[in-house]
Amino acid sequence: MTLTPTSLPATVGHADTAAVPAIATRELGKRYGRSWALRDCTLTLPAGRVAALVGPNGAGKTTLLHLLVGLLTPSAGEALVFGQNPATQAKSVLPRIGFVAQDHPLYKGFTVADMLMMGRRLNPHWDDAIASARLRKLAIPLDRRVGKLSGGQQAQVSLALALAKRPDLLILDEPVASLDPLARRDFLRTLSSAVEEQGVTVLLSSHIIADLEQVCDYLIILAESQERLSGAIPAIQGAHRLITGPRGDAATLAGIAAHATVIEEHQTLRQTTLLARLHDEMQPPNLPMPWQITEAPLEEIVLAYLGQPLPAESPSADEEMSAPTTYTTTTEDIR
Amino acid sequence: MIWLTWRQHRGELLLIGGILTALAAILIVTGAQIATTYQQLGVAACVAHPAANSNCGQIIGGFDDQFGWMRSAVGWLNLLPALIGILVGAPLVARELEHSTQRLVWTQSVTRARWLMVKLLGVFVMCLLASAILTALLAWWRAPFATLQGSFSPDGFDLVGIVPLAYMAFALALGIAAGTLLRRAIPAMVVTLGGFLAVRLPILTWVRPYYLPPLTVNWDPTQLRISPVSRADWQFSQNFVDAHGHTLSDPQAYSACAGVQTKGDFFQCLHTHHWLIALVYQPANRFWLFQGIETAIFVALTLALISLTIWWVRWRIS
Numbered sequence: 001m002t003l004t005p006t007s008l009p010a011t012v013g014h015a016d017t018a019a020v021p022a023i024a025t026r027e028l029g030k031r032y033g034r035s036w037a038l039r040d041c042t043l044t045l046p047a048g049r050v051a052a053l054v055g056p057n058g059a060g061k062t063t064l065l066h067l068l069v070g071l072l073t074p075s076a077g078e079a080l081v082f083g084q085n086p087a088t089q090a091k092s093v094l095p096r097i098g099f100v101a102q103d104h105p106l107y108k109g110f111t112v113a114d115m116l117m118m119g120r121r122l123n124p125h126w127d128d129a130i131a132s133a134r135l136r137k138l139a140i141p142l143d144r145r146v147g148k149l150s151g152g153q154q155a156q157v158s159l160a161l162a163l164a165k166r167p168d169l170l171i172l173d174e175p176v177a178s179l180d181p182l183a184r185r186d187f188l189r190t191l192s193s194a195v196e197e198q199g200v201t202v203l204l205s206s207h208i209i210a211d212l213e214q215v216c217d218y219l220i221i222l223a224e225s226q227e228r229l230s231g232a233i234p235a236i237q238g239a240h241r242l243i244t245g246p247r248g249d250a251a252t253l254a255g256i257a258a259h260a261t262v263i264e265e266h267q268t269l270r271q272t273t274l275l276a277r278l279h280d281e282m283q284p285p286n287l288p289m290p291w292q293i294t295e296a297p298l299e300e301i302v303l304a305y306l307g308q309p310l311p312a313e314s315p316s317a318d319e320e321m322s323a324p325t326t327y328t329t330t331t332e333d334i335r
Numbered sequence: 336m337i338w339l340t341w342r343q344h345r346g347e348l349l350l351i352g353g354i355l356t357a358l359a360a361i362l363i364v365t366g367a368q369i370a371t372t373y374q375q376l377g378v379a380a381c382v383a384h385p386a387a388n389s390n391c392g393q394i395i396g397g398f399d400d401q402f403g404w405m406r407s408a409v410g411w412l413n414l415l416p417a418l419i420g421i422l423v424g425a426p427l428v429a430r431e432l433e434h435s436t437q438r439l440v441w442t443q444s445v446t447r448a449r450w451l452m453v454k455l456l457g458v459f460v461m462c463l464l465a466s467a468i469l470t471a472l473l474a475w476w477r478a479p480f481a482t483l484q485g486s487f488s489p490d491g492f493d494l495v496g497i498v499p500l501a502y503m504a505f506a507l508a509l510g511i512a513a514g515t516l517l518r519r520a521i522p523a524m525v526v527t528l529g530g531f532l533a534v535r536l537p538i539l540t541w542v543r544p545y546y547l548p549p550l551t552v553n554w555d556p557t558q559l560r561i562s563p564v565s566r567a568d569w570q571f572s573q574n575f576v577d578a579h580g581h582t583l584s585d586p587q588a589y590s591a592c593a594g595v596q597t598k599g600d601f602f603q604c605l606h607t608h609h610w611l612i613a614l615v616y617q618p619a620n621r622f623w624l625f626q627g628i629e630t631a632i633f634v635a636l637t638l639a640l641i642s643l644t645i646w647w648v649r650w651r652i653s
Contacts, residue, residue, distance in 0.1 A: 101438035
């Protein structure tokens with residue numbers, strides 16, 4: 001398999017480097033023994049976005065991120081970062097990526113200053129001013145041992161290290177999962193302001209959706225290794241509606257189906273609630289009273305896609321691995 | 336990268352420095368004492384001209400009574416490589432994996448291959464340097480004993496020449512490989528100690544004596560007063576043989592010569608039966624060849640373990 005940028009999908013081909021996506025994966029897979037941690041994952045993240053990678057635990061988020069930073073080598077397919085393969089071209093890819101691993105590992109016996117020294121020694125584009133200004137602003141003392149800092153402060157040191165590398169792409173694996181709400185808010189604020197200042201592309205994974213809206217402008221939903229939905233958040237929100245009406249109104253439902261794709265249908269004894277994707281934002285379905293159509297909260301959209309069954313899959317060699325779990329979208333539960 | 340290696344391992348390196356300094360102090364003090372006594376008792380003169388003084392046996396015996404225990408005690412230094420393998424080798428990669436910090440350091444701008452290279456070079460150079468200094472010091476310390484016992488038998492061979500460096504390299508590589516594969520420092524330390532002994536002892540006991548076929552000499556003590564196998568040779572067995580070279584069991588020889596009073600009479604008795612003493616040994620002039628073979632074995636094991644570590648770090652860890 002050739003790993004030259006020309007094997008990329010249509011976007012590349014120009015001398016215009018802005019057209020090279022920050023991340024492009026094609027049928028990417030990672031197998032451990034007989035089980036696939038990630039399989040057949042094809043997705044693209046354009047440069048300049050701040051993207052949230054959302055999915056349930058075990059969806060392969062960490063595996064995907066590790067493949068992107070070269071910590072793992074793919075068992076199938078390929079991953080490209082700015083058109084380069086992180087597994088085979090680590091030397092040129094690594095300086096362009098800032099990575100904060102899950103639980104933000106640091107050398108606990110080092111002082112904060114030692115950690116910065118490590119960054120300076122190990123990175124060609126290192127900018128000390130970025131790191132020290134950020135840490136000063138957060139009142140994190142440089143002579144303190146990392147192990148004595150709070151979890152939130154350690155996360156901030158990790159972020160400062162990644163940013164001072166002056167990366168083009170910042171990848172964060174569950175950066176706020178282990179933080180308390182206050183530290184979580186502070187971390188995301190720091191991240192937002194840094195992104196504005198440095199204009200870096202960001203991919204951050206999380207299973208906490210509510211926090212992401214204030215930081216991210218792009219969303220990638222990953223479930224069972226598959227990209228379910230990706231796109232700019234305003235566009236996603238613009239295309240989705242929450243529709244409620246009385247149960248059993250078959251005529252209206254048929255009318256809705258003509259204008260929108262129902263992603264999730266939820267029924268209680270009297271009511272039907274739909275999350276639907278409009279075929280055309282300008283042409284929402286006409287609904288009789290008492291039907292209501294409202295904007296869908298992002299969290300609802302994400303949850304709807306996570307609960308959606310996989311699209312009918314092309315049969316593959318080892319069926320037992322790929323067989324999708326069967327979901328029933330119509331739940332008759334009584335709440 | 337060099338700075339990081341130093342910053343991460345300065346504790347261990349200071350520890351090695353401390354151990355080395357303490358050992359050097361002990362060796363210098365006791366070594367000076369041994370060298371002085373060696374001259375004063377007249378052991379040196381006896382070694383130079385064994386026939387000059389009829390008391391030489393007694394003099395050498397006295398010297399050995401006084402310092403023999405030190406010679407044995409120094410044998411414990413054979414465990415030093417294992418100690419270094421445990422303290423420096425086993426945690427080298429394992430501690431990173433235990434704290435997931437490999438995900439931090441491998442995603443800086445330095446590839447993991449280079450990261451590992453610098454680390455390996457750093458610890459190998461430091462530990463081999465320490466080992467070389469200690470070996471040189473020990474050679475000086477042992478010199479008086481070497482004139483008496485030679486250096487070919489294991490209590491000398493293992494501590495002098497170039498093999499101590501090979502043992503050190505092997506123990507380090509074993510510790511590093513165990514830590515990399517097991518991903519935990521403590522189990523890796525146990526494996527390092529066990530593995531080191533499991534390789535060193537069988538080679539010492541069953542392999543080294545046969546690097547070249549041992550020589551056998553049949554000795555008639557009534558004809559030649561002094562054994563043809565010198566103290567510098569490495570003798571590993573003696574048994575009685577008849578005139579046709581067939582081996583006799585010890586009880587057979589002793590019962591045939593029962594009732595003799597002195598060693599001389601016993602030898603005379605053997606002589607009348609046309610029996611000889613067969614001595615099996617490796618001659619002293621093979622010392623450096625054997626050092627070379629043993630070093631080659633341990634260097635080969637070291638290289639295999641390092642290759643395994645590099646491969647494992649590159650492909651099996653994320």
